[in-house]
Amino acid sequence: MSTPHSSSNVHDRAQQALADDFLRKAVHFTTDRLRNKKQAVTGEFGNWEAWRERGQQIRQHTIAHLDYYLDQFARHLEAHGAHVHFAATGEEASYIVREIAAAKSAKRAVKSKSMVTEEIHLNHHLEEMGVQVVETDLGEYIIQLAGETPSHIIIPAIHKNREQIRDLFEAESGEQLTTETRDLAAFARRRLRQEYLTADIGITGCNFGIAETGSIALFTNEGNADLVMNMPKTHIVLMGMERVLPTMSDLEVFAHLLPKSATGQNVITYMSIVTGPRRDNEADGAEEMHVIILDNGRSRQLGDPDFQAILHCIRCGACLNVCPVYRQIGGHAYGSVYPGPIGAVLSPLLNDGETYQDLPYASSLCGACYEACPVKIPLHDMLVRERQRLVATGHVKPAEKAAFRAFRQVFGNAGRYQTTIRIARRLQFPLAHDGYIRAKIGPVAGWTTSRDFPALPKRTFRELWPELVRKGNGRG
Template sequence: MNQGNHVLDRARVALGDDFLRAAVRFTADRLRTKKYTATESLGRWEEWRSRGQQIRAHTVAHLDYYLGQFADNVTRAGGNVQFAADASEASQMVLDIIRAKQARSVVKSKSMVSEEIGINHVLEAADVEVVETDLGEYIVQLAKETPSHIIIPAIHKNRQQIKDLFTEAGGENLTTDTKTLAGFARRTMRKKFLEADVGITGCNFGIAESGSVVLFTNEGNADMVTNLPQTHIVLMGMERLLPTFADLEVMANLLPRSATGQNITTYMSVLTGPRREGDHDGAREMHIIVLDNGRSNQLADAKMKEVLNCIRCGACLNVCPVYRQIGGHAYGSVYPGPIGAVLSPVLNQGEQYADLPYASSLCGACSEACPVKIPIHDMLVYLRQRNVERGWVKPAERAAFKGFAFAFAKVGRYKLAMRTARIGQGPLVRDGHIEAKIGPLRGWTEGRNAPALAQQSFREMWGLLEQELKTTSRESGRTGK
């Protein structure tokens, strides 16, 4: 995204795009309403959330055990597991498998981890054709863009744009009708599925007790990707585990409801190793690449480790007042929205995403929406603190807070500062408030009026108030109240 380096710059671009804003708002509202209906009809949602939180917290707290168990069981089922410390190692592993298979074409189903490691660019650079097969991801890929929502990647595209993209991709006589466009995608993809050498998917949950990979989808593309090519590669974040199938029942109730307001997704696919002796279809090889990429660092941080409980439903995006205004691209990261504002700065070293925790009003709607009760807004505050500790703040802000600390440390300084400010504000005050859009005041006054400092402060009034208080209490004593 060449939309500026700071979330504010990118947000400004997004705010100027009326179609985007309307589409994001419409989609977020729709998903939020559907979620509400689906959770209400299930009932006892808070108990479900608590159970989800318990299971995820237990899994993450014993990840060393469950990941080991998972890997052993994958191997037992005939699959192959590799462990990647970071994005480049994971990409290299994918590339090695593809080279060993002499693969020319790859079909992919939607996977956030694949976006995280940027595998498409790596493969394209190696002259391997990569096709995104989720309808939304395909549209985004044809437009050479990135997803704007975790669950519905192409909400920023309208049907006319989609028709143009499909026409460019070889579609003839297309209209903007949904059925026609979807029909073109189906025909195009079907050929790709049948011809592809390798399929790449993500993993919603790995089941430790069996070594199974579980995928929740609606279109059915993941099932083509996993079953039609000869080789299946799974990219999974190392925390994406559940101990047992019994735990999967809880997540199957939480995830689709939170993501799209469905009681369950159209498809839930459970893959345990590659095809067996006597099977006539399914991939012959299954390779699972487990990715760390900054995740394990969170385990030692009591305030951050819960971020690993995330099940990637996107519910926090749909309720976020900031996301609803600016959409996904403004975050400039693979992971947008409140959870993205937490994940992006911790999965990446350095200052690159340090601005994202400020893209929040800290209203807490995200934490309330989270099906596994991650305290997202507390984490955003914590990350802001961390920025200050690391010195990742603007010099003006640092100076302002230094001044604030100095003035508020001693009562004399405080009084002096207030007196000076009251005199200083004189030329700016109109009808008891400040409208002038100048200096550091601008961030406030651009959207609303700033209240002027009162002519007499509470401290100055206190003498009189105390007097009054004493009189009243004496009077009330006399009347026996």
């Protein structure tokens, strides 16, 4: 799959997104709606901060004892007849899925929405071996037809309008369709129902794995996950290693936190819990179940006081809906499966190399993401720490390094500071008008295009201070 923005630089991708008026309007409209619905439902629910605190406590405890709960989870899964696989990398997880598909001589697979499968590019790996993969979540189905990646964790097709969706459906089917939502949904329903009936494998993600029972909990609004894990004979679950909870009682807490934070729903439409494959006396369920527990860089955060809390994330997307950067540029500008504040922190942590090292700078550090997070992850603090680490390891532009060296030299000495201010006051004269610098020249252009740049005053506070002291003494 591709994204609409092909540049490898987040600044360039952001500039492309800012030039797309439809994208910006669509993202604004949807994130405003989600944010307002969340505020309404959490206000009505009451004691929201107490629920956030409880969610944070559960996640802190679980991640602090992750090895214990993963072992318990795996043992209970196997006791119920499931096959458990631990994958150190995305490549290993994809290989396990391919091996299962080959053993079943699979030709078709249906999937419910899963960010982990996006993370490891599972569809591409399966299609390479001749397995046709069909996304069954409506938003995922739309972007699959478009050949794109999700632009939002919860609403993957946030950047598409009904006309674009109709065109995609017509190109896929050859039918003439209207732009009415009910007609588009009806078309997708007809097409996808046939896929459930003919699929050899069903692939799902996992919102939460319950350690005490070995159960998989899936949250959906379309019910497609139920069909994906029950209709095909083989069910494959991919879950990040951090997505485990100790008990069913803990799941109750997140059954409130997740839907309210994600979409402003009081309750999720479908919360499906499956514990192992179908038993002899049961009418529903897959005959065989495989659960692949993925590391892929997650374990590197364990024990790190700066970043272990990133594993608390429950992938609700609430931080995207309040982020002033995401709301302007959308998800594809991040160039990562995980956009927004969570992606700006998580992507550099999970991936070695230079690819995502610029993402921590795609933030205003306003802290809105922390206020929105249902488990109180301090994403803004983590972004600062990531920037600090990048600078400490030499990931800084020479011009920026020189600028801060000069800044230190000037502001570290009172005499140099005063001299520099006097020189700057003279040099700014051709650029300053009505108390502001509005010239779009060199490095100041990015600032003056959208922000005020006050000119240096005729007298600084330091220069005024002796006079203020004399006047104050005179009054005394």
